[in-house]
Amino acid sequence: MEKIIFYILAFIIIIFAIASVSSKKMLRSVIYLLFVLIGIAGIYFLIDYNFLAAIQLTVYAGGVIVLLIFSVMLVHHIELELELATVSKRILVGLTSLLGLVIFLTTIYTHEFNVVENTITTTTEDIGLGLLSYDVGGFILPFEVISILLLASMIGAIIIAKGTKLTNKKNDTV
Amino acid sequence: MIAGISIYEILTVTSILFFIGIYGFITRKNLISILMSVELILNASVVNFVIINKYLYPDILQGVFFSIFIIAVAAAETALAIAIIINLYRQISSVEVKDTEIMKY
Numbered sequence: 001m002e003k004i005i006f007y008i009l010a011f012i013i014i015i016f017a018i019a020s021v022s023s024k025k026m027l028r029s030v031i032y033l034l035f036v037l038i039g040i041a042g043i044y045f046l047i048d049y050n051f052l053a054a055i056q057l058t059v060y061a062g063g064v065i066v067l068l069i070f071s072v073m074l075v076h077h078i079e080l081e082l083e084l085a086t087v088s089k090r091i092l093v094g095l096t097s098l099l100g101l102v103i104f105l106t107t108i109y110t111h112e113f114n115v116v117e118n119t120i121t122t123t124t125e126d127i128g129l130g131l132l133s134y135d136v137g138g139f140i141l142p143f144e145v146i147s148i149l150l151l152a153s154m155i156g157a158i159i160i161a162k163g164t165k166l167t168n169k170k171n172d173t174v
Numbered sequence: 175m176i177a178g179i180s181i182y183e184i185l186t187v188t189s190i191l192f193f194i195g196i197y198g199f200i201t202r203k204n205l206i207s208i209l210m211s212v213e214l215i216l217n218a219s220v221v222n223f224v225i226i227n228k229y230l231y232p233d234i235l236q237g238v239f240f241s242i243f244i245i246a247v248a249a250a251e252t253a254l255a256i257a258i259i260i261n262l263y264r265q266i267s268s269v270e271v272k273d274t275e276i277m278k279y
Contacts, residue, residue, distance in 0.1 A: 002178060003176075003178040003179060006184075010187045014187065014190055014191065017191055017214055018194055021197055021198030021202065021210075021211060022198075029207065033210050033213065033214070036217070043221060044224065047175060049228070051238075052238060052241060052242070055242065055245055060217075064249060064252050067252060068206065068209070068210065070256075074263070075260070082207065084201070085203065093197055093200045094197060097193040097194075097197045101190065104192075105186060108185050109182060113182075113229065113230060115175075115180070115229050116229070116231070118175060118232040119175075120232045120233065122238070127242075131242075137236075142243060146247070149247070150249075150250055153253055153254050157253045157257040160258055160261050161257040
């Protein structure tokens with residue numbers, strides 16, 4: 001049963017990822033990306049990391065996609081078609097990506113992984129205790145650093161997006 | 175871990191996702207599309223962290239912590255990038271890469 005669900009999810013992820021990077025319409029491309037992200041959340045549910053799946057759904061499917069749709073709405077007409085790269089360039093890049101993929105896959109398949117059979121369930125409590133632990137292997141310092149980073153990027157985004165127009169700036173300096 | 179699915183199959187899926195992201199990153203000519211390709215690449219790496227943690231070291235949680243940090247950094251990066259794109263659009267009325275040549279302030 002889990003096998004079938006995994007194959008369906010993998011199929012959805014790959015098909016919609018290809019559609020997302022090759023679609024000509026901007027808004028459709030964002031929606032295809034949304035399906036990819038939801039498929040990845042499905043994989044997290046399947047391997048029993050419920051907390052990560054919830055983060056994926058709220059941060060990516062909730063936050064990032066809304067930001068992207070918002071910016072697409074601001075800067076594009078809804079029926080505007082994207083210009084694509086030339087056919088020769090697309091074929092060249094596709095072949096290069098395929099070559100890289102083959103190298104990746106040969107490396108992965110020739111490596112012996114020491115897989116540990118387990119059915120351990122991770123609760124949110126374990127994740128919280130690990131994040132806030134002062135002991136060896138605890139993550140309290142990166143946790144605080146990431147909170148400062150989020151605050152700084154929020155303030156930076158507001159200041160940059162508020163910026164003045166170039167013409168006004170010229171007038172000011174004259 | 176997923177019953178009946180080996181680690182190789184999941185790593186195959188994430189590798190394919192990663193290279194689709196790279197293909198989009200190179201061929202797209204629009205700033206927002208390039209940002210979406212970066213999201214694909216980041217997601218592939220996050221899934222790799224989680225899968226390797228679950229299959230190889232199930233009794234520790236380092237991979238989960240790292241993926242939480244990657245997701246936080248990706249969200250911050252997206253917010254900043256979209257702020258820059260909107261500001262750029264107000265100045266040159268375009269988000270195509272070929273028109274973007276006034277990034278110096």
